Amino acid sequence: MNTVTKARYDGLADWYDDRFVVGAEPHQPGLLELLGQGSGPCLDIGCGTGRNFETIRASGREVIGTDFSADQLRLARGRTSGPLFVSDAAALPIADESFDTAMIMWIHTDVEDFDLVLREATRILRPGGVLVVYGVHPAFNGPHVIYNEDDSRTIHPTYRQGGWHEDSPAWGEDGIRRRVGMHHVPLAEYLNAFLATGLTLERFIEPERFGVPHALAVRATKPA
Template sequence: MARAQLDKQPHEVAAMFDGVAERYDLTNDVLSLGQARLWRRAVREALDVRPGERVLDLAAGTGTSSEPLRAAGAFVVPTDFSLGMLRTGKRRQPHLPLVAGDALRLPFADGAFDAATISFGLRNVADVDAALRELLRVVRPGGRLVVCEFSHPTWAPFRTVYVEYLMRALPRVARAVSSEPDAYAYLAESIRAWPDQAGLARRLAAAGWGSVRWRDLTGGVVALHHGVRAG
C-alpha cells in the first residue's frame, strides 16, 4: 500500500484507510493510551444530542464513533469514503446505516440533519473549507456541528515532547500493532501540519458557522470545536 502524502489526494487517502481498516480501532486505542474512548464521550456531550435527532457522523470509519450518539437516542448516519472501513464496520455493527460518501459532495439533501460531527477526519480532507461549507449545507438552521480533531498542546514543554512522540515514537508503536504502519507516518505529519485551535475556529467562521468556540482535551492534544448554523 502506497502511503498518502500531505497534498491529500482522495484516492491515496481512501486507499490508506482501506489498508488499516481491520485493526484501526485497536491501533487508535493503543496510540492514544486509551484516551480515544474519552474523546468519543466528550463529542457526544458537546453535541448534546436528543432522542430522535438526525445526526451525521462524517468520517465515521468503522462506526465506532457513532455508537455513543446512537446510545443517546439519536438516529445517526455514519458516513465515510473508505469502502474498506465501511465493510469492516458493517461486519462488526450491522445495525448501523453506514453510507459511502465524500465530504466534499455529501449525498444528502439541504438541512437533512439536526447536527453533524466529524472526528479526526477533517484533517484528511483535500479541501477543508469546502468540507466545512458542505457540512453547513446539510445541517438545518439552528443545527450544531462538533469537530473533534488533533490540535496543539497549550503548555510549551509538553508540546515539545508531544511533537517528538508524533514524529518518532508513533510510527514505531504503529509497527507493533498496525497492519500498515507507514500510514501512521502520514498521520503524524498531518497532525503536525494542522492549524492550532484559533486557526481552525477562524476557518469555521469563514465557512459560515456561527457561535464558534472550542474546548481543549488532554491539554490541547485534541480540541473540540463547536459551531451553530444561523437561522
C-alpha cells in the same frame, strides 16, 4: 476520508480498529456533552469503523455514517443497523438542509481541504442544526511536535508549515501517521475555516485527558 483516488485507510481497517477502537473509551471526553440530547438522524462524517456510534445513540439520535474508506465501513457495519455509505467528505451526495445534527470526527488531518469539508457539513445542516467537530489539537499535535516521556511536548518552528506531510521525526515506527501521513492545519487557519462558514460558534473544549491538550473540539450551530 480524503480526496485521493484510493482511500488512505483502505487496508488498515483491522489494524486501526484493534489499536484505536476495540477496548477504547466509547465516549470520547466531552463528546456527548457537546452533542447534547436530541433526536433524529446524525450524520457522522468520516465515521471510520464506528467508534462514535455509541455516543450518537446515547444522545438520543440515530446513526448515519459516511467515510471515504470502504474498508473502514466494512467494520462499521458491525456497530450499527443504520445507513452507511462511501463518500468524499468534501463532496457529500446529500441535499441541502437534510440533517439537524452532523459530526466531523478526527479527520481534519486526513483531508486535503478542511475548509471544503466544513462548508459541506454546513450546507447539509438545517437552520438551527448542530455541528460538532472533534480532532487533534492543531497547536500541540502534528509533524512539528515531539512527544516527551514526561508528557511534555517540544514544538518546532515547522508549526507554520501547513499542508501535507508524509514524514516527521516525531512519528513512531508503528503509528497511524507513519502509515498515512498527515495534513497539518495551523490553529489560525483552522479557526478561520469555521468563521468562513457563517456558523455560530458556541463552545470550544480541550479535553482533559493529557497534561498538554491532545484534542480540540467545537460545537457550532447554523443560524436559523
